[in-house]
Amino acid sequence: MAKSSRQSSSIFAITLGVVLSSLILCDAAPLTSRNLARSSWNTTTPTPPVTTGTSGQPLATIYPEYTSQYNGRDGAVDFDTAQGLVSRSPTNGGADISTLVTFTVGTQYGSNICQLVFDLTNPGSSASGSLKTQIFTSLAPATADAASWPNGNLRDQELGSIDLVVGGRATWEQGSGPGATNNGFFPCSSIAGQIYGGEIVPQGDTDEVSWTAGQDGIKIIVW
Numbered sequence: 001m002a003k004s005s006r007q008s009s010s011i012f013a014i015t016l017g018v019v020l021s022s023l024i025l026c027d028a029a030p031l032t033s034r035n036l037a038r039s040s041w042n043t044t045t046p047t048p049p050v051t052t053g054t055s056g057q058p059l060a061t062i063y064p065e066y067t068s069q070y071n072g073r074d075g076a077v078d079f080d081t082a083q084g085l086v087s088r089s090p091t092n093g094g095a096d097i098s099t100l101v102t103f104t105v106g107t108q109y110g111s112n113i114c115q116l117v118f119d120l121t122n123p124g125s126s127a128s129g130s131l132k133t134q135i136f137t138s139l140a141p142a143t144a145d146a147a148s149w150p151n152g153n154l155r156d157q158e159l160g161s162i163d164l165v166v167g168g169r170a171t172w173e174q175g176s177g178p179g180a181t182n183n184g185f186f187p188c189s190s191i192a193g194q195i196y197g198g199e200i201v202p203q204g205d206t207d208e209v210s211w212t213a214g215q216d217g218i219k220i221i222v223w
Contacts, residue, residue, distance in 0.1 A: 130204025
């Protein structure tokens, strides 16, 4: 009986040690999550890209399904345009132009890491002025042309500001929002299988950015 009791005590001690070790590891995992109200953007602490093989190449590059232009003076929306445009000028009478985008990320990427980036690498792309823009989520993406309010841009949460690079990839301004905190990385599961709307907005007194929709500009990279 004594021997059996000692064996039972040893088994209990080993089991307890395994459970406690698991709890300690879980508590130590560095995870900071922000759930932005009314948007599907969830962020975590910066996560290295998850890739397959040894090439380090992305699994997919997803351009917006729709690119539309929004006029800040009258609320008009030019839906499904061939050109992305972000524009602001002291002489435009408040007719700032921002670009509305609609993404669809397939459910097959639900377990992957996504990254929101902005490139100006095509010869037809250009930028001048402040070379800065802000990126926001949208309460709902644009679905049709609109002559005025109330549809508008339905702007929601700011993800951050980016510094544009003509001929290269924009960099996120540190501290400007959750997207900047993570260099644009976020879990694909937060938007996979959903329609995801966003807005690129001019920043500064003078700003002019244009790109060919579906070929350059904003995109989501799947790792």
